[in-house]
Amino acid sequence: MSLDLRTVADRYAKAVFELASEQGQLDAVHEELTSIKAVFEANPNLAKMLTGVKLSLDQKKSLIEALKSDASQLVSNLIQMVFDYGRMNIMVVIIDEFERRYDQQNKRVHADVVTAVQLDEPRRAQLRQNLLTRYGAKEIVLHETVDESILGGVIVTAEHKTLDGSLKSKIEQIRRLLIK
Template identity: 60%
Template sequence: MSRLDQKTVANRYARAIFELAQEDGQLDQTYQELVSVRQVFLDNPSLAPLLAGVDLGIKEKQALVDQVKEGASKYVANLLQMAFDYRRMSDMVAIVDEFERRYDEKHKRVHAEVVTAVQLDETRRNQLRDNLAARLGAQEIVLNEKVDPTILGGVVVKTANQTLDGSIKTKIEQIRRLIVK
């Protein structure tokens, strides 16, 4: 039997915990816990391979899993244990990413990477959030801001579904193409 790909695994596990947490009114708490769990795996990139590898015995691995589970709700603790038992610890970040995608969809929250030539001040940041929320039909916009002076001015916004390029650099290139024709 072939091993399921990470996307399929993430979808199944995330859907299961999402539905359970939602039914029990624990969605927000579960989301917060899973974000913390993801951060543990991101901050410790050797953790998943260590749990999947042969360097440690089962008792040592279980002790590590127990440390990660410490203080977790039953849903998150059970997810971690199941992922460990079924040798899916290397899929934990993908599982949390998929859970977050579902959580964001339910809460009409959009993550956007915003590239500007200069750092945005609070007023412009809020204007951008409001404009994006209206344009994308979102209740909340989570901005990941980057500064890139090479765009000269304007803004480039990338979401999971689209890219909005209002940079001066792109406008100059468009004009140049029109002139060169």
């Protein structure tokens, strides 16, 4: 019986999270894993190359050594184990699962924010404060996008919920009420 990739990734992430926590290295490991994730995102074919047949074993080992070059022992061991078991295709998923645990422990919420215009600093700070209160978080990480089609207001998606305060959706609501 084979396990799905998310389950496998969660097991790796849980093990690394618990070890990093026990060793008091949680923040450092989080930072390292975030950097490694950035490497995979900047090189979208890297995981495929490390699990595929196009590269020789020596070429793959050289890429793995480059990934491990500045890593702590814990992160280096993770990379090596994931490579040895032929699971480099789920490295980003492992890191995502680790980050989910890290965020949960640190009461950190990621929020996707869509506005019609770029937020200035006072509005960004106010939005962040409102979201801190709403979600009971210690930290809010905003991922901002500008979409002029919403006309005004803001759409926030966080914790699997969407708060739509856009002018476009309010106009739609009024339009539906008038059509009835």
